[in-house]
Amino acid sequence: MAEKKLKPIDLKNLEPEEKAKYEIAEELGLLDKVLEQGWRSLSSKETGRIGGMIAKRKRKS
Template identity: 85%
Template structure:
């Protein structure tokens, strides 16, 4: 199995949905972990928390 090369993330040029995801990760103190190790490094609890907050924000707008 080959390792997938990921391009560096440019936080200033993200799609609106992606931007919200990164903003929430930052608010929860997980952004450094995501930037260093990727989204797969998060636990299911952390991922669920981010997903829940995204859903909550989408309902508000």
């Protein structure tokens, strides 16, 4: 299986929902891992925490 090339991410030019994902990943200390290896490198527990925090923020706004 060929390794997929990761596109560089422009953290300043993201949709609000995407931006929230990256902000939460940063808060959880996972941003470096995501930027280096992609979202697929996260465990289900890590992605669940991010999803839970996104849902929590949506309920608050």
